[in-house]
Amino acid sequence: MKILYNQIKQLVPGLVATPAEVGEALTMTGIMQESLTAVNYNGQPDTLFSLEVRQNRADCFSVLGIAREVAAYFNLPLKLPTTKAWQSTDFVLPIRIDTDQVRRVRAVKLAKAVAKPSPQWLVDYLAFYDIKSVNLAVDLSNYVMVLTGYASHLIDYDRLDGDMVWSINNKVTKVTTLDGSQIDLTGGELLISDRREIIALAGIVGTSYAAIKPETANILLEMAAYNHSLVRQNSRRLHIVTEASNKLEKDLSLAGLDYAFDLLINLLIDQIGVQVASQLFEHYPNPAQSLDIKLDPQLVSQMAGVVIGQEQSRQLLQQLGFTVNDQQTPWIVTVPIWRTDLEMAQDLVEEILRLYRFDKIPAILPNLTITPEITLPLIKAKERWRDWLVAQGWDEVLSWTMVTRANNQATNYLPWSIASTQNAINEDYPDLRQTILASLVEQSREYLKKQVPDLQIFEIGKVFGRLDDNYQEAEHLGWLLAGSDSVVEQLRQTVTGFLAWAGVDQLVWSKLEVGPTVANPYAAWQILLDSQPLGILVQLADDYNGQIMAAAEIDANLLINHLMTIDSTPATVELTQKLVSLDANLELDNRQALTAELAEISAKVGYEGLWSLSVVDEFALPNGRYRYTVRAVYKELDDQSAKKLHLQVFGLN
């Protein structure tokens, strides 16, 4: 919203505050000054404010609304342009309203119109709002719109054929606007039309059909307020934003329309010499009622956290145009007609406090009640995990969670389909990533372009997909490492070490039958936890500047859920005897069988007797099986007892 300092001063003649003071006052009370520029207007130096008006203040998208705020803040009277009563005739306008989306319409026929150019002050005035001068009648209607916030429409009355009708479109597919643009309609738009043609997309823009021309002698003036949501929807959907749509998509006060309408007719009579040549057409099915809100004045101090006297609260409300009946508690506060954004006591408190100014409320660190800790275990765990990884030399990256379709297809290994956005501006990245791998691979490509050495990155973040028509998301942890021949094993050790440190004691690594296409199909493993797939470890098919790349990814939600189910047993032991190490060979089908066998042996020995159990050799036998040399280290047993137990648990008797 743009406004000149002298526009405000005209409406608030007692204003002595400087433009900077006015800008600061508006900013602090809810209308932020974005800029303050020295300009020349009407031959005089002036100051142009650019203000950010929030959507709830429909009344402030006008010069009058801003001036009213300034007058309230500085407690000065507001001087509105006066209007005189005007005479109507008996002629009834042929207007019909066929939709309940029209909340109010006022219209009259104006005769004896003469096309005149606008004076320079008016041309300049409108230019500040990027409104091009057309002729005096149109310019005055725009002037009133800028001043009051109510848009109007001037129509060449003699062009009309039959009734002028407001209706919801259900058949028209194209319309040509005043500037010649062809607009495709899809239905549901609010239209003004006559028997032959569309006159306007109501609340947005007119067509050329009945636009007033230099020869227009009879004007139909209409000023309306609609269901503002519909105007907004149509304006957005049709990609047409005009000064009128900007005003009419707000929740304008219906009662405020009277003054704007009268002012425009007065100006047209005074400046052009038109005569009102009809009855006033009024469509106002649900007239605005005055709104009374109960306010307990104690609420002001309670919400502020500082004592604000009742007299001061009452005074501030009155400055803002409220009527306060404080003969009883709660007070009955009547909301001024131009405000449509207020409905409850808390709204009134905000009004009082914003004028009181928030910067007069002390900022004291509160001594708030102790509340229960509800941080979820995963949130805490992620921070520990990050620390562990960083301490091991890993760099954390955060990537785009929206990726290319090709990237998702090359990296996905999970049994879900792609979750895709419907309206992404950037069409190259329509999909949510299905894996962290998708992001890490993309990151490695970017790093390769920049020849970054020592690639060792991880990311903890969300992955997304669709399963059974439901959108799902999960927290994953992914690693990507570039290095020499042993890089896959290095990463396996990192993942194993990480998981063991996190609290996992039994992992199974099994060959992945179908891995993501980005992986080397001969070097892809699935990580199983409690027989559930926890994640994958893969060697990537692409290299990194001649180095081998390995990547791994695990489901952090699954991991934390597992960790929540297991009891924590301390690793600490008291050593009173020397440890006894004994080896044994096991011939088994594969590593999975080995894991099961070791779990069984471990259970047989029991926590008290076992120091460690590890595989020290793996040897492929000609019969397709494997021989594993397992080293068991026993504690709290003498040599003889340990040997006896060893033979027993390994079945070597």
Next chain:
Amino acid sequence: MLPNELLDQLRSELTAIADEAGLSAVWQKYLGKQGLIKQQVKALSALAIEEKRQQGPVWQAAQQSAQELLDSRAAELVAISRQAACQTEAQEISLKPVKLGHLHPITQTIRQLNDLFIKMGYSVMEDREIETDEFCFQRLNVPMDHPARDMQDTFYLQEPNILLRTQTSSVEARLLANYKPPFKVVCPGRVYRNETVNKSNHFIFHHYQGIVVMEKVSLADLFGTFTALFQSIYGPEVKIRFRNKYYPEVEPGVGPDMQCFNCQGSGCSICKGVGWIEMGGAGLIHPKVLTMAGLDPEQWQGFAFGLGLDRWAMAHHNITDIRTLLGGNLGYKPYHHENTL
């Protein structure tokens, strides 16, 4: 030969000995059964008593000295041998520097804020990024077609109900629906807005939400909390102001600004000439938001605030382009440590 002459001879021979075999031979020569000193000791038995009394202690002492010389040389040889072995087996440290790991600037910023709030008794919450219209908008007092939605261009997965959250206020709505007050919570997280990416804007960025619901809270409590937050990051001299600003989910709504760190309020390009920088949004939780969560606004009150994290992280890490934060333009010097205290 006299005992001293024999011992001198032994000393001389031991000097030349370099290994255990040589040492053994010398021992045999002097102290073995037929050894030069051993023979003399044995011969004492044949002497007359008086002579035995004179010669006995002399040769016994010589025998003991010889043994000591041999032991001493043996110890020397062990030490020499050990040293040689150590020298052979000694490992060398390499000159290769150790690569250090790093936390992402956004993580560091979140931690900095979390640390402060955890000390003040807040919990930390996260929630889903794919949200419903209900929890991203409606429960925050932004019904369908509310003009405030224009402020947030939304990515839809399934219009109009399934979307990517535009703000971490959605976590507030989830929290209010799922937990019983009182609570104090902060929620860091990733948010999405369907905007064109450029140096200053990204369609993926990060928010930090704070929510307090208790039986009594006020604007003064909110202002005090916010001031503590800014002071912890920018120091006690930082200047903060609170102004009225509309947000549908709060009433009253607050716009917290920080005095421009570059121009100290006089106006510059960073603060667009106004001397202050907007730092987020805040306010007392709207009674309608509480009511929609099944809470009685007469009994429960709350405040909420939201901050953008990206610009804080950028300022702290000297990053000038927001696109750097996510993706391959952010690198870490591999051997450069960061003091994250």
